[in-house]
Amino acid sequence: MFCEKCGTKLPDTAEFCTNCGTRISDSKETPKEEVKKIVDNEIQLQVKPTYKFGYMALPSLLIYIFIIAITLLIFGSVDLIVGGVITFITIIIFGSIWGIQVAINNKQYKNYTYDFYKTKVIYKDSFLNVSEKEVKYKYIREITMRQTFIQRYFNLGNIVLFTNAETGFGNGIFIKNIENVQEIYKQIKEITNV
Numbered sequence: 001m002f003c004e005k006c007g008t009k010l011p012d013t014a015e016f017c018t019n020c021g022t023r024i025s026d027s028k029e030t031p032k033e034e035v036k037k038i039v040d041n042e043i044q045l046q047v048k049p050t051y052k053f054g055y056m057a058l059p060s061l062l063i064y065i066f067i068i069a070i071t072l073l074i075f076g077s078v079d080l081i082v083g084g085v086i087t088f089i090t091i092i093i094f095g096s097i098w099g100i101q102v103a104i105n106n107k108q109y110k111n112y113t114y115d116f117y118k119t120k121v122i123y124k125d126s127f128l129n130v131s132e133k134e135v136k137y138k139y140i141r142e143i144t145m146r147q148t149f150i151q152r153y154f155n156l157g158n159i160v161l162f163t164n165a166e167t168g169f170g171n172g173i174f175i176k177n178i179e180n181v182q183e184i185y186k187q188i189k190e191i192t193n194v
Helices: 058-078 080-111 149-153 181-192
Strands: 045-047 113-116 120-126 130-136 140-146 156-163 172-179
Touching: 045 181, 058 080, 080 120, 113 181, 120 172, 130 172, 140 181, 149 156, 156 181, 172 181
Parallel strands: none
Antiparallel strands: 045 113, 113 120, 120 130, 140 156, 156 172
């Protein structure tokens, strides 16, 4: 490096010229620490929840069948024709509700995506609720994997990415009903280095 004023050769770390005392301009200084910008537009792993009919729909169907059976017992003991009509109406109402619930849940699960990049995870939902949440890995403090007894039977599980947020609500990303959850959990741990 040379002094801009007098041309004296100077060490690269010099702040002033040793000959004339001129301050060496900041633009000519060698940066002490070069900041590397990471290009983060490539998805390393995409996780999508799995909608399994047996796990998601059958429990609510059993509840509706129980309600219909109680309706039949209560109104059928009073009058067989009235009980039959009320039970039929109950079947139509609860059957419709159950069918709509199954269709909405199935469509909702197809629209959930969890995209893991080099430095962040982005959650997207674009069906009933349009939402997106981005969490940088440096803010993730813990990753857990959970499986209930029934989820183990259906080869499903949940993964939770906890952040440093103080509040209990919204402090991370909850990935529910993932197929082969142990394998996905390991992959997420490797990508995020948490």
